[in-house]
Amino acid sequence: MVCIHFVNSRTQSVAGMARHVYLAHLCCSTRCLTSRNDPVAVIGHPLSAPEKHPYGGCRAVVPVSDRMPSHAPPLLYIMSVLGAVALYLMMKPAASGTGGSTGRAGHVAGIILGLGVFAWLLKTCIDLFAPEGGSPEILFVIFSVIALASSVRMICHSRPVYSALYFVMVVLSSAALFLLLGAEFMAFALIIVYAGAILITYMFVLMLAQQSDDPNRDTGDVSSGAEYDRLPREPAMAAVMGFLMLALLGSMVYDGVADLKDAPTAQQATLRDLLQLNRMPRELDAIVAGLVAEEGAEAVWRSTGDAVYTEGNKAFVDVALPGRVHQRVELTPEHMPTNVQHVGLALVAKFPVSLELAGIILLLAMFGAAVLSRRQIELSEDELREAAGLHRMTALDDTDHDDSGQTGKTDRPSSTGQGGSR
Amino acid sequence: MSDLLLAQELVQFEAFGRLGLSHYLLTSALMFIIGIVGFVTRRNMIVMFLCTELMFQAAAIAMIAFGRYHMDISGQVFVIFILTVAAAEAALALALVVLLYRRKETLSAEEWSELGEAAA
Numbered sequence: 001m002v003c004i005h006f007v008n009s010r011t012q013s014v015a016g017m018a019r020h021v022y023l024a025h026l027c028c029s030t031r032c033l034t035s036r037n038d039p040v041a042v043i044g045h046p047l048s049a050p051e052k053h054p055y056g057g058c059r060a061v062v063p064v065s066d067r068m069p070s071h072a073p074p075l076l077y078i079m080s081v082l083g084a085v086a087l088y089l090m091m092k093p094a095a096s097g098t099g100g101s102t103g104r105a106g107h108v109a110g111i112i113l114g115l116g117v118f119a120w121l122l123k124t125c126i127d128l129f130a131p132e133g134g135s136p137e138i139l140f141v142i143f144s145v146i147a148l149a150s151s152v153r154m155i156c157h158s159r160p161v162y163s164a165l166y167f168v169m170v171v172l173s174s175a176a177l178f179l180l181l182g183a184e185f186m187a188f189a190l191i192i193v194y195a196g197a198i199l200i201t202y203m204f205v206l207m208l209a210q211q212s213d214d215p216n217r218d219t220g221d222v223s224s225g226a227e228y229d230r231l232p233r234e235p236a237m238a239a240v241m242g243f244l245m246l247a248l249l250g251s252m253v254y255d256g257v258a259d260l261k262d263a264p265t266a267q268q269a270t271l272r273d274l275l276q277l278n279r280m281p282r283e284l285d286a287i288v289a290g291l292v293a294e295e296g297a298e299a300v301w302r303s304t305g306d307a308v309y310t311e312g313n314k315a316f317v318d319v320a321l322p323g324r325v326h327q328r329v330e331l332t333p334e335h336m337p338t339n340v341q342h343v344g345l346a347l348v349a350k351f352p353v354s355l356e357l358a359g360i361i362l363l364l365a366m367f368g369a370a371v372l373s374r375r376q377i378e379l380s381e382d383e384l385r386e387a388a389g390l391h392r393m394t395a396l397d398d399t400d401h402d403d404s405g406q407t408g409k410t411d412r413p414s415s416t417g418q419g420g421s422r
Numbered sequence: 423m424s425d426l427l428l429a430q431e432l433v434q435f436e437a438f439g440r441l442g443l444s445h446y447l448l449t450s451a452l453m454f455i456i457g458i459v460g461f462v463t464r465r466n467m468i469v470m471f472l473c474t475e476l477m478f479q480a481a482a483i484a485m486i487a488f489g490r491y492h493m494d495i496s497g498q499v500f501v502i503f504i505l506t507v508a509a510a511e512a513a514l515a516l517a518l519v520v521l522l523y524r525r526k527e528t529l530s531a532e533e534w535s536e537l538g539e540a541a542a
Contacts, residue, residue: 121452122445144445167476181446181490183489183501186498189502194505202468202471205520228530233463234463238463242455242456245455250448272493273493343502346496358503364510372521
């Protein structure tokens, strides 16, 4: 038996096998025991005792041959092809008029195929990363299925307004995914900004540009609507191209996730978060006051410029009490700053320039939108003279600019459309 | 007491681990691909821009997942900047679309395929 540290496992002759075991156990092990001829890998977590850790205590013994995902890349490509077929079937317009039922059957087949491909991909992730039967959170599955299904529906729907509504669906379910990832502030910001502001703008423009002369726009018939909305352009090629890219991305993930540096343990992360309190003096004082429950208690700032310090795996803060010596108080995970505090601190303390730039971008976008959508009106000589308070040079029955350029029926003369600002 | 809390969190965190990361990356990649396919296939200019928003969305999911994985807040902060860029892009793109719609009374992108030649 050889003991391999997986950080440099790629350089070893048994690297291939070790890496597969590593991939299979990324989520649970920092060290693994395996050998070249032994088809069994013993996975141990050196840091934690079995009762604390679900996979701990060297108890997981996994036959390498079963778990070796050497067959995964070709299957990944096959699955990508199937995914392309599914997307193509879903995108194909329902044959209007004659064979509506065959089109519908194609859609159903596409949906089933797509769900199957997604399930397989998820399962591959599980096989790769948690062979002991770890399963993704059920909420994650629900919301990602909703998100992906609505995004497919969004790019397939023949009515742009419905596409926008399905996009709202995508935004809501990805906000739910954000919540699952612990990013509460971003989840609500996403809903407010995306669903509340951006999508409303889209809806306004869609309504503005709605073809009003469409005879059966209210019938709900999918085959109605403009021709350029009904028929996708090159759906087969696009699906193949897209899923080629998915296969590429997938194989990169397959190779690349192993190279990620290890995630910090919860302890490290907690300590790091608690140290962030050094940059929130008021919050720290409030916490200290709550901990000591005595009038006039406040945190002591040491000569190094911080108040919170770590010893071993714990964070402490010195508290000054009036008329008494300093007292040391331990900070626990429940004193960690909240998500909003984190985001706000990082935004103003870590990325102040980016924040300013974001503001400038928004301002310029506002100006740009106003300039672009402004209606270009060319004033005639007489109107200029009138504006300047002079007399007109010709009689008032001049009719050349009566509608001031309002939505000309056909191509307007180029002189009115292209103003001086371009 | 605090040890207990930490131990509980440890278990939860390790359960997320890379398993969760790859799942979120998978969802994000699929959503991005769907956005690209939509951008290529749709011929309505507004829907094309909606598809770019879908791609932004996918990138945001990947960023938040990586941020969660590294327990680093920067991922979330950059989603704020993604939102900014998306808002700016929506404003400008929609202004352009309104402008183009006024001139040809259609939202079809193909109407403007000869844009470059016409200018020459």
